[in-house]
Amino acid sequence: MTTATIPSPTRTMTYLPALKKTDPKIRDLILQEEKREFEKLRLIPSENYASHAVKEATGGIFTNKYSEGYPNKRYYEGQQLTDQVESLAQERAKEIFGADHVNVQPHSGSPANMASFRAVLKPGDTIMGLSLPHGGHLTHGWKANFSGSLYNSVPYELDPETEMLNYDMILKQAREFKPQLIIAGYTAYPRKIDWTKFREICDDVGAKFHADTSHITGLIAGGEHANPFPISDIGITTTHKTLRGPRGAMILCKEENAEVVNKAIIPGIQGGPHIHTISAIAVALQEATTPEFKTYAQQVVKNAKALAERLLSHGFRLVTGGTDNHLILMEVFESKGIPGREASKSLDKAGIVCNCNMVPFDKRTPFNPSGIRIGTPSMSSRGMKETEMEKLGDWINEAISNAEDETVLARIAGEVKSMCIQFPAPGIDPANWNE
């Protein structure tokens, strides 16, 4: 009897050994990015640290497999395992978010919105989403985007007094324009969203209710924000923001929209799904059910509140006066005399990475706006708490007050690094850099 010899795995201490051989340039850039993410305070609210487990699945063997179609209904053979992976991801998402149907195939948030609109709208139909300068997403009807050219976009805005959603204003506008779809869920809105109010407005005017929870899905899974999916007709989420999964997205909908949603993805706008990504989405969903994840979600909100208080104490103006989710929108042009872009560039030199952002009723342009946007998800994933947020508030103030002083900025960057390296970062192991 001959026994096939299975070669024993070659043990090596080298990190990313295949890349070291094949493409040292890319390997070096990956190592540098790991260091950057480890040594800096990452405040972009849509970013996070994916776990080692999520990264292992993302880099796994399913990248090799084509599986156009859906579980038990594929075009090609060899789907014994892809079907199980995709079904697991779907079941876990349904369980957490209480949706009738989940499609886990969208390649990212924007194609998920494109497919979800395509599923329930005809070109030329009227849609109402929050305007981009007020915190809405590009894909919610911005003119330069497919959503603003393919559909008749009638964006709503925030209340000029409170800078918050004004449900009476939205209802009035909906009654006037009779949209087929109303979108709730934002990229730069620091407050809670009342989904029930949106359901009522949609019912009043006969519109479908679309919830886009991309930014806050981790907060929803962790119990820190209400969940729209039991009452929305359709909606999407990215999987890589507060949820901490791989880059990807899901469409969640009522049973009656399941078939049109699936058809809108394939053959509508995509071909083969990225099963390696879907396997990592399943992992992230599993992680999101743990007690640790709940603690993380709670700390995200506590940290945002603590940071907001510290910034207010330094005389900054925060849009809506504060936050009750994971992000802070801070006006810096009128209150501190520095454009948002300059502020974010100076902060980056100080090791504090955020993005400039429009504020509601901004008189400046999207590329050079009046504010900056700051989020606490990444820092919370590293276990930072209120004490660190206070230090951060002081550093932000010092960096913005000395925006042109390279010496001050470099000194802060050093202090930031000393603090950061004391906090482990999910998915990053500094011991790997020693070889």
Ligand SMILES: *Cc1c(COP(=O)(O)O)cnc(C)c1O
């Ligand atoms: C991030 C985001 C998207 C788009 O996600 P991409 O993966 O960047 O295409 C869509 N909607 C909202 C509300 C978002 O915040």
